Amino acid sequence: MQQTVLLPPQLRRQHKYNKIACIPMFITGSDKMKKFIHRCTNREDGQAMVEFALSLPIILILLCGIIDFGWVGFNMLTLQNVTREGVRSGIVVSDVVSNNAKVSQRIRDMAPDYVKDSVEIYITYSDPVNFKSGDITVVTKYRLKTITPFSGIFTKNGEFALEAECTMKMS
Template sequence: MLKKMSRTLRKDDGQALVELAFVLPILLLLVFGIIEFGNIYFAHLTLNNASREGARAGALRATQHGVDLEAEVNEVIQNRIPSLDSDNLSVFVWPNSEEELIRGNDLKVELEYNRRLLTPLFGMILDDGAGYYQLRTETTMRIE
């Protein structure tokens, strides 16, 4: 009886290893996808908040003469994104002429950020293969 049982068990040698080989790539893809999505979502929320803060600061200071509005907005935004790489960030402020900076007009702040992806596989799927995912956000506020 013991011999019969041991023969039956030997037939299943390697079954768990084969099952693991089938399931592990899918499981790893799922885990790394969740991590990548979380990092991209975090960067998007950070940019959205920085854009809002920059637009608010710009809307309050737009009518003051002698103030470099774009530099002020850029400084506020840089202070709000300490966890992101500021080299990959582009800041655009409209309007950029003093004649259009009048109370009641709109001030628009747009941010573009290239987020470096953690896993090369998602870099091939989400973009052109350079390893970055472009995030864009904009905020419009009325000048006070």
């Protein structure tokens, strides 16, 4: 003989989805009652938290890498552009001393504020005696600090060494 059991309100609140429409109000037989109670109490609520905790460091490292390498790419392009501008201003000057000063000043004027003071500028000529007949080469170097702390783990002193070089024919 089967008996009909009305679930107490405590069991209804323990259901995984907490919807009364999903919970049967009458269960026939004691085996079905045991299965229902087992299903209600056998939850996996902590699983999502554990998965999130395991994947969060990987996601953060990827995100920091994307941010820092975008920052490095932007600054590398900026350094190449200011080096090219310095060389362009240096190909039309009359003497070496004023040419070097003009090239250095042009690079510092074009560079962003955070680069101006710490950029290293090296100017060389392919023919030092008759410099107007050769080429001018300008090399700029800059040590760029990382933005995020995770990328600093993979670099020396948390800095990227950027270098740009440009050579043009003197006119």
